[in-house]
Amino acid sequence: MAQNISVPDIGDFKDVEVIEVLVKPGDQINKNDPIVTIESDKSSLEIPSPSSGEIKDLKVKIGDKVSEGSVLATIENGQIASQAKQEKTKKEPEKQKTKINGNLNPVKQVKKVFAEPASKDDIDPVETNEWIESLNSVIENDGAPRASYLLNKVIDQAYKSGLVLPDTRTTPYINTIPPEIEAKSPGDQKIEKKLRAYIRWNAAAMVVKANKKSSELGGHIGTFASAATLYDVGMNHFWRAKNNKFGGDLVYFQGHSAPGMYARAFLEGRLTSKQLDGFRQEVSEGGLSSYPHPWLMPNFWQFPTVSMGLGPIMAIYQARFLKYLINRGLVKDEGRKIWVFLGDGEMDEPESLGAIGLAAREKLDNLIFVINCNLQRLDGPVRGNGKIIQELEGSFRGTGWNVIKVIWGSYWDQLLAKDKTGLLVKRMNECVDGEYQAFKAKGGSYVRDRFFGKYPELKELVSSMTDKDIWRLNRGGHDPHKVYAAYHSAMEHKGSPTVILSKTIKGYGMGKSGESINTTHQQKKLDEEDLLYYRDRFGVPLTDKQVKNIEYYKPSEDSEEMKYLKDKRLKLGGYIPERSSFAKAIKAPPKDIFDTFMKSTGDKEMSTTMALVRMLTALLRDKNLSPRLVPIIPDEARTFGMEGFFQKIGIYAHEGQKYEPVDSEQLSSYREDKSGQVLEEGITESGAMSSWIAAGTSYTNHDLEMIPIYIFYSMFGFQRVGDLAWAAGDSQARGFLIGATAGRTTLAGEGLQHQDGHSQLLASNIPNCVSYDPTFSYEMAVILRDGIKRMHEKKENIFYYITAMNENYSHPAKPKGCSEGILKGMYLFKENNNKGKIKVQLLGSGTILREIISAAEILSKEYGVDSDVWSVTSFNELRRNGMEIERWNLLNPNEKKKKSYVQKCLEKREGPVIAASDYTRSFSDQIRPYTDKQFYSLGTDGYGRSDTRKKLRKFFEVDKEHIVAYTLSALAKEQLIETKKAEKAIKKYKIDKDKDFPSNL
């Protein structure tokens, strides 16, 4: 029996136009296949079929107006599933796991808790000890989980009784993992120590050598010197490379520790000594880049990290993106990890800590931060008056991370074991980082006096130790055993991300020339004496002469060290870092997918943003391409009319949807789903951009080509996240950035901080960013399809920036043969030849092209001035072409001159050029050098302000009246018309000559 398919609840909308009918009688359709697309003045929505069956009758056609309940079609054999929605929102029962203190992996054994030293605050030390003894006894007899349970109960009771409990964000200043439960490294420590020494030496040598050539070259020794053990333990035991069996762990190396990675790659035979000699000399072929730059070393580096703060946020969203791919069923869950190496100074960047809440919320247990807490940054101590490790512990624990502190090395274990009163821990707790830094700069006797000497009991504790012994008391991050145990524990941890806070010494091993002193960071030279000291400190088998020549050290291939090094990497699947891609291309959609956009919209008005959203909807119907689209929106879906995507493809939520959304009855209901496709980022442009980078580089990091489309307020794009956009270029991300609500006068009411008149110029500075400012939907469609083809089918390492507007207007049919011009940056939109004797070339982009078109009509009708109207889709692309051609011509003075595309377009045309856009004049000025014609730019220089579009365009002098007046004036200047004609027009349009230049207002 035939049943009706009608319009469901579509919110507040009534009498909405049907713009597409997607089925015909006789079609066999599945449940949820779209029947029609309807469009309000803000957004378009597809109406899905509630059941499967055969379409019998169509009850609507394009142009009909429908509301909730209107019948669209009838379907036979279809069971209209009224429960469909309910079924959909039914949640999988959550498996309850036993969880203690938020930790799914409670420690099995816990070190006995110290009794605190007697304190004057303690009115009854005997009672205190009884409590502590009871706790120890529960741990021993019933285990840590029971002890945690009891403590939680006691704490709950304390809160109920109104007690103010002490701050529990931090734990004592000792290692999180007690020695008794440390996992033991299976490595050969002797060999690993030797290898580490060679790598240390070679890393320092390459920096020193480069600076012998020229002190301009720079480089850092102290950072890797402090982090060598942290890297080596990972390389020898944990980080699995990508190969045909495994996707590979992703390691974000700290940018300025790059010399250490080169030094290891040299031992591995991946880099030659000649290449090491080319450190920071990249202009000649084969040089090594200063920092990790995939653009410059595309087979080696994966992540550009040296702009501090970008590494942590990009890595967090990378870890989330990996979970997204897994939850969407696009890649297998192989237990891959994202490791991120950071400096303690770097953690001051707002971006470094800005997304740690998301990492915890999303339960990113595939993410491990290693923060090298050498207590110093560039100028001096990170927290001289405090403790960076404690501060970071508080921040990370507070958001729900698993925190592992690796503060003390094994030499401290015995001392700590002997510390029955807890006085040593007390002393550790009370010292500040400024003191800890000095302890390592000033030697054993200083430590004896200043650290242990404060309390007679502690002085006694180390009385049998020599100053040398005291000096040898090592820090956790330099102890491979402690580092191994921490990494092992991080790998096992489930349910939350892990941060390892590892205490080290900046410039470790550099002695007087740079160990733990305030100038360590910039130490790039070591004199002979320093080099000999460095060699001796680590036992590098080089003669004095070799040291003086600053030779690299590499043992013979059949040495036990080299065999060990290679064997370890072989077992872990290969070498890292290595950048590769085995992703399959995505075939661009057929041309006809965008056919509707090539036709005139007639009287129907829409914005280019709406047109773009309709194009995305069309792309989602392409079975091949659809799953690869990653729409990314920072809380602006409704602004851009994209709320229809919520229901259609779902919002990614790793926990699914635990609640019935308030708008569940509506078609565009807020649907969260574990396999949702939309990344709804909330209000974080940096986060959204980081997601976009992760998706845009998925072709290399996950061997899966994805098409990210990140749509944002254009003003909060490049200007806000410019550094991330630069990193995206370096990373060779592929995808679309859509700067919506673009144009200084087009986003009318929002005012100064919203109105963008320069993002196109910011985009133009990124070499591999291709940018467009289209006016009409057919231009947008041509650009979008070509972008997909170039990036995702032909795999060009470029990304697109396209501005889209929110101004509604009707769109003409695509003029014949203009596709090439659209892509190159300009094409002839219209010729006005009304027998006028004078001609002018009018160029416009974005919505201001429409002012140009109107101005051309006025000029023709009222002033007898003919014009050629050019739609400029990209002043940026035109300039690129112009620069290249000009350079070639200058370098080939004997050859026949080549012509820029601008010149080819304009050379046979008459009259001066007037170019206008909704951006600053520099935007259109970019092409001024590439035509012989007189050139005048109009633009929106100055701060925006809130008002109507009409008033704003008048204010910035880009409305049709100003364009007419300025054109007449330019023609008068060229002596093509009389000046009084121009004067008359200025009067007629009431243009205030005395008004200041808008930039000054």
Ligand SMILES: Cc1ncc(C[n+]2csc(CCOP(=O)(O)OP(=O)(O)O)c2C)c(N)n1
């Ligand atoms: C955004 C940014 N600002 C400044 C710098 C310059 N810079 C490079 S390293 C550094 C100090 C880093 O200290 P820390 O993060 O503690 O690293 P460490 O070398 O101590 O491991 C600074 C200021 C930079 N690379 N990026």
Ligand SMILES: [Mg+2]
């Ligand atoms: Mg530091």
